[in-house]
Amino acid sequence: xxxxxxVVVGNGMVGHEFIxxxxxxxxxxxxxITTVTCEPRLAYDRVQLSSFFSGNTxxxxxxxxxxxxxxxxxDFILNDKVCFIDRPNKKIYTTSxxxxxxxxxxxxxxxxxxxxxxxxxxxxxxxxxxxxxxLERIKTSADISKxxxxxxxxxxxxxxxxxxxxxxxxxxxxxxxQQLMAIQLDQGGGALLKRKIEALGVQVHINKSTQxxxxxxxxxxxxxxxxxxxxxTDMIVFSAGIRPYDELxxxxxxxxGERGGIMINDYCQxxxxxxxxxxxxxxxxxQIFGLVAPGYQMARAAVAHINGDNNKRFTGADLSTKLKxxxxxxxxxxxAHGCTxxxxxxxFNDEAEQTYKxxxxxxxxxxxxxxxxxxxxxxxxxxxxxxxxxxxxPQPPEQLLIPLLDDASPTTVGxxxxxxxxxxxxxxxxxxxxxxxxxxxxCCDMAAIKSxxxxxxxxxxxxxxxxxxxxxxxxxxxxEVNNNLCEHFSYARxxxxxxxxxxxxxxxxxxxxxxxxxxxxxxxxPAVASILSSYWNxxxxxxxxxGLQDTNDAFLANLQKNGSYSVVPRIPGGEITPDKLMVxxxxxxxxxxxxxxxxxxxxxLFGAALHQLPDIWRQLVGAGFETGHAYGKAxxxxxxxxxxxxxxxxxxxxxxxxxxxxxxxxxLRSPHKIKMAVSGCTRExxxxxxxxxxxxxxxxxxxxxxxxxxxxxxxxxSLFATDLNDKTLISYIDRILMxxxxxxxxxxxxxxxxxNMEGGIDYLRSVVIDDKLGICEALEKExxxxxxxxxxxxxxxxxxxxxxxxxKHFINSDQSxxxxxxxxxxxxxxxxxMET
Numbered sequence: 152x153x154x155x156x157x158v159v160v161g162n163g164m165v166g167h168e169f170i171x172x173x174x175x176x177x178x179x180x181x182x183x184i185t186t187v188t189c190e191p192r193l194a195y196d197r198v199q200l201s202s203f204f205s206g207n208t209x210x211x212x213x214x215x216x217x218x219x220x221x222x223x224x225x226d227f228i229l230n231d232k233v234c235f236i237d238r239p240n241k242k243i244y245t246t247s248x249x250x251x252x253x254x255x256x257x258x259x260x261x262x263x264x265x266x267x268x269x270x271x272x273x274x275x276x277x278x279x280x281x282x283x284x285x286l287e288r289i290k291t292s293a294d295i296s297k298x299x300x301x302x303x304x305x306x307x308x309x310x311x312x313x314x315x316x317x318x319x320x321x322x323x324x325x326x327x328x329q330q331l332m333a334i335q336l337d338q339g340g341g342a343l344l345k346r347k348i349e350a351l352g353v354q355v356h357i358n359k360s361t362q363x364x365x366x367x368x369x370x371x372x373x374x375x376x377x378x379x380x381x382x383x384t385d386m387i388v389f390s391a392g393i394r395p396y397d398e399l400x401x402x403x404x405x406x407x408g409e410r411g412g413i414m415i416n417d418y419c420q421x422x423x424x425x426x427x428x429x430x431x432x433x434x435x436x437x438q439i440f441g442l443v444a445p446g447y448q449m450a451r452a453a454v455a456h457i458n459g460d461n462n463k464r465f466t467g468a469d470l471s472t473k474l475k476x477x478x479x480x481x482x483x484x485x486x487a488h489g490c491t492x493x494x495x496x497x498x499f500n501d502e503a504e505q506t507y508k509x510x511x512x513x514x515x516x517x518x519x520x521x522x523x524x525x526x527x528x529x530x531x532x533x534x535x536x537x538x539x540x541x542x543x544x545p546q547p548p549e550q551l552l553i554p555l556l557d558d559a560s561p562t563t564v565g566x567x568x569x570x571x572x573x574x575x576x577x578x579x580x581x582x583x584x585x586x587x588x589x590x591x592x593x594c595c596d597m598a599a600i601k602s603x604x605x606x607x608x609x610x611x612x613x614x615x616x617x618x619x620x621x622x623x624x625x626x627x628x629x630x631e632v633n634n635n636l637c638e639h640f641s642y643a644r645x646x647x648x649x650x651x652x653x654x655x656x657x658x659x660x661x662x663x664x665x666x667x668x669x670x671x672x673x674x675x676x677p678a679v680a681s682i683l684s685s686y687w688n689x690x691x692x693x694x695x696x697x698g699l700q701d702t703n704d705a706f707l708a709n710l711q712k713n714g715s716y717s718v719v720p721r722i723p724g725g726e727i728t729p730d731k732l733m734v735x736x737x738x739x740x741x742x743x744x745x746x747x748x749x750x751x752x753x754x755x756l757f758g759a760a761l762h763q764l765p766d767i768w769r770q771l772v773g774a775g776f777e778t779g780h781a782y783g784k785a786x787x788x789x790x791x792x793x794x795x796x797x798x799x800x801x802x803x804x805x806x807x808x809x810x811x812x813x814x815x816x817x818x819l820r821s822p823h824k825i826k827m828a829v830s831g832c833t834r835e836x837x838x839x840x841x842x843x844x845x846x847x848x849x850x851x852x853x854x855x856x857x858x859x860x861x862x863x864x865x866x867x868x869s870l871f872a873t874d875l876n877d878k879t880l881i882s883y884i885d886r887i888l889m890x891x892x893x894x895x896x897x898x899x900x901x902x903x904x905x906x907n908m909e910g911g912i913d914y915l916r917s918v919v920i921d922d923k924l925g926i927c928e929a930l931e932k933e934x935x936x937x938x939x940x941x942x943x944x945x946x947x948x949x950x951x952x953x954x955x956x957x958x959k960h961f962i963n964s965d966q967s968x969x970x971x972x973x974x975x976x977x978x979x980x981x982x983x984x985m986e987t
Contacts, residue, residue: 157457158243158253159186160233160399165430165446166259167194167215172454174223184225185251187243189232190282193217198443203286204314204867212283236403238423255425255457258413259450260396262431262441266389267302267327271364276371276386280311289388293318296385297833298370300324302361303391304331309476311390312353316477317867319833319840319847323354323382325374327391330357335472335483339498340523343507347479347526352870356382393441395432408434417464418456419449427453440468444577451580469539469577473524473531479913482528485521485538486511494520499552508552510534517543532616540573575620576606576613583620590624597621637674640667644896648682652893657687658695677701678897681784684820685892686933688940690947691783692954703782706957707944708764711757713982715971716764718744718756719781720771721817724791724809724829725752734774738767745979751788751826753779758980760967765958768945777943780818784898786825789813790838794831794848801831803848808877809837812846815881818941819888822895822904826860840868843901844884849873853880857887857915858905866902869912872920882931886919889930889937 157173159166170184193215203212220227228249235244242252264279266272276292279285280301289311293299299315301308304326316322324331330341331348345355360377367373370383395412406414406422412434419427419435430446431439440446445468455463471484489496493514500507506526513520519537524530530551537544545551571584581604589603600621601608607617635641640663642650647662656662659679663671671679680699684691691697691704703709708716720735735754739746744767745757759767768778780787789812792798794805809829819825828839829846839845845856851874859868872883895904908914917923948954960968973980 154181154183155254156252157182157184157255157257158251159184159257159259160243161259161261161396161430161432162186162188162190162194162215162227163259163261163430164194164197164214164443165261165450166257168447169257169259169429169450169454170215170220170225172450173457176454176458178458179223184223185228185253186225187228187231187233187245187249187251189230190284191230192283193220193227193229195283197281200280200283200286201310201314203283204290204317207865209283233399236399236426238403238426241425253425255427257453258399258421258426258428258432259430259446260399260432262393262395264389265392265394267361267391269361269364271372272387272389274364274372277364278386278388280307280314280388280390286314289314289386290318292386293320296320296371298323298384299386299388300374300382300384301388301390303389304328304355304357305334305390305392306332306472306474306476307393308390309348311388312348313477315388316351316353316870317840319835320386321354322352323356323384324348325359325361325382326355326357327360328357331355332481332483335487335523336481336525337488337509337523339500339509340481340483340487340507340525343500343505343525344476344479344481347505348477351477351479352873353477393431395434395439397432400428400432408437408439410434410439412439415449415465417452417466418461419453419465420456427457429453435465436467438467440470442468442470442472444468445470447578448580469535469574471535471538471577473528473535480524480526480528482522482524482531482534484523484531484535485519487521487523489521491520497549497552499549510548510551512544512548516546516548519544519548532613532619536569536573536616540570575616576604578613579605579608581606581617586617586620587624590621590628594621595625595630636678637672639663639669639671639675642666644678644682645894647679648686648893651679651682652686657683657689659683659699660695680704681820681822681897684783684785685822686937688818688820688937690942690944692944692948692957706761706764707778707782707948708759709782711982713971713973714968715758715760715982717781718759718764718767718771719753719779720776721779721813722753723813723817724789724806726791726806726810731774731776734770734776738770742767743980745981750790752790753781753788755781758971758973758982760971761958761960762965762967765949765955769949772943772946772949777817778945780944784821784823786813786816786819786821786827788826789816790826790828790842792829792831792836794829798831798836800834801848802850803831803853805829805831805837805846805848808846808853812844812881812884815938816884816888818944819892819937821888821892822897823900825888825901841865842868844868844887846880852876855880855883857912858902860900860902866906868902869905871912871916883919885934886927886930887915889934890915890918890926893930 159169195212196214231245231247233243234246242250244250264281278288299320300323301312302325304324312322312324330338331344349355361374362377363375365373367383371385374382397407397411397413400407400413408414413421413428413432415421415428415433415435419429421428429449448468449465452463452465473482489511494511497510509523511521522534569583573583575581575583585604589600594600594603600606607613636644650666676699691700711717739756742763747755749755789809791805791809794803795801796806825843827844828837828842830837830839831848839847840856841859841861845859845868847854853875854873855871856868857871860866891901891904972983974983
């Protein structure tokens with residue numbers, strides 16, 4: 152069997168997609184694939200690059216897998232760069248001296264960020280935003296900076312601005328044009344986007360041409376503009392557009408476009424029939440496509456042509472985009488500027504709701520040519536289908552813009568009206584028919600659809616539409632689409648929350664007898680336990696509740712790997728006296744417990760046998776300690792720095808505030824654990840932005856952050872409000888926490904809750920600050936009721952001889968657990984590990 156040598160230069164998203172498509176071909180074994188990349192790793196998801204700052208790891212961003220490449224005999228070369236193409240002999244050479252021959256060469260070299268030719272742009276802390284290494288440099292610079300400027304107000308520039316803002320910098324955007332996102336938005340949309348971004352604390356400077364970057368007086372640098380104004384900053388990130396990497400093509404005599412880019416035909420062939428170019432390095436019909444979806448389409452066209460299929464061509468791409476920039480929803484479809492001859496425009500600007508919509512329709516008024524959406528993109532999917540499929544518009548077209556009256560029917564295409572051939576996911580060219588087929592073959596949820604078709608795994612903008620097709624197809628097949636909690640309750644979790652709250656139901660048995668069937672299960676029992684404890688905060692070892700609890704709650708301690716338990720006393724704000732330290736030390740020594748100071752400013756004691764827990768806690772409670780609720784889905788810790796008491800940088804008393812907050816919310820039960828922190832200044836020593844609730848002192852009060860967390864999926868918190876006084880800060884935390892408790896799913900961290908919330912942080916602000924739903928007073932009352940029921944669960948347990956019976960290893964004997972075996976390490980115990 153003859154083999155063909157394929158060399159792919161560049162292993163970005165598009166290069167990797169080419170290889171993936173090639174491996175899916177029935178004759179894949181006939182190709183020997185080599186890929187060369189100058190980066191230290193294989194392809195990763197650049198679309199989600201900014202999530203690196205909110206906690207996503209490099210591993211989570213990776214698209215390609217070295218092991219899978221090896222399994223498929225793909226030769227990959229990292230950290231090397233192709234420097235020359237010998238076309239007559241069909242060979243490539245790298246800077247390290249490697250030489251590879253090819254039968255077909257695929258150039259997927261991508262693009263590089265354009266840095267404007269400004270004097271001083273090459274100084275330290277003047278950075279670009281393109282690769283993971285770039286982001287690491289930005290992070291390092293941000294650690295020693297207070298102010299950051301992004302040069303470029305386009306899509307990538309605003310992503311970069313969001314990153315700087317999340318890193319806690321005072322953030323500015325400098326844009327040469329007269330508006331933000333000048334390519335995707337019209338003037339009205341750009342103006343509203345600017346207002347909304349400025350309202351979030353990012354300062355936007357449009358129509359500014361930077362002439363010089365020099366030494367600053369108040370900050371590291373001064374940016375001097377052409378209009379004689381200036382701006383001082385500590386760091387600068389250039390994100391002013393991209394330029395195609397086409398040097399290799401130029402060096403070997405391939406034709407490039409007038410503005411750069413390797414010229415290709417519909418099969419993505421360059422002027423050399425054995426060399427293809429795909430992605431951002433290629434120019435087709437005088438166009439360079441800066442989105443990933445067209446690159447994927449080019450990859451598919453090239454793969455088809457190499458395999459002898461001349462029917463599949465690249466014929467251009469839909470550049471519509473929907474995204475959330477700095478929390479602001481933005482959508483752009485087709486001819487957003489209305490450049491088509493004869494085009495007519497309809498605009499709707501709602502100043503009160505801060506939304507802007509514009510339709511561009513054909514001269515006959517029957518077809519949609521383009522659209523702009525800012526502040527509300529709920530209509531994006533509907534409009535995109537009208538545009539892509541050339542469907543007739545409803546008449547008059549302005550119906551699509553005007554908000555519905557109460558008794559009006561929505562003017563939508565309806566998923567039934569969309570043809571089977573309609574592309575739903577443009578990243579992976581998945582049509583409505585593809586999704587329908589996947590459902591018919593047994594895919595019944597989004598995870599299965601994603602795995603089967605790859606739909607919604609690219610930019611994710613189509614996820615709502617994919618779900619609509621899925622639900623519609625399941626309904627047609629007679630499958631009831633519901634969100635019932637389980638077979639024992641014909642209600643969703645939120646509906647059960649409302650029932651429990653309004654009917655004042657306080658036990659699982661009462662709820663089951665009145666609104667459920669059967670005996671309950673492992674799904675509904677813990678879910679209802681979570682709701683009951685969140686609302687009524689009763690002693691969880693009451694006979695009515697204890698059967699619903701998991702092991703940790705049932706024994707008021709965390710079960711460890713060898714069957715022992717941990718003891719975690721509460722230390723509000725991390726402040727503790729020497730006398731209390733001595734009590735903990737005495738207990739640890741007496742019971743030979745492993746002792747560790749945690750990141751949450753507490754002291755964990757490990758290795759207690761079940762029967763020892765009451766004796767340990769009796770001493771701790773006697774010394775004034777309370778349970779730290781480390782075992783429960785409840786408020787855990789409020790970390791703090793020393794603030795103005797000791798720190799020369801502190802601007803507020805962070806320790807006192809942390810103690811006040813921890814004392815207020817201690818024992819508050821919730822869908823998941825809650826951690827908080829208070830920092831006394833923007834140096835952020837308490838790491839408040841990695842907590843569910845983060846508070847950072849300002850000279851005028853407090854900034855409040857929401858939705859951060861560490862753990863398996865770290866996320867930087869979102870800035871909610873700033874310069875709050877003490878009273879307003881507490882009232883906002885009350886409302887946010889109770890709204891979270893009311894609406895989050897069980898085991899849903901605040902980060903996921905916020906990410907899933909339609910409207911995101913803006914919606915949360917409208918509920919908590921503007922009282923959009925008229926529930927703020929109720930939320931505060933419920934918080935007062937909940938924290939009013941606080942009790943130290945260990946103190947209550949110690950006062951009940953009946954409850955103490957639970958803390959015995961054997962029901963009919965006082966004998967201890969003989970299976971607890973320890974070794975020692977660094978002078979303390981640790982669980983013994985069985986040899987295997």
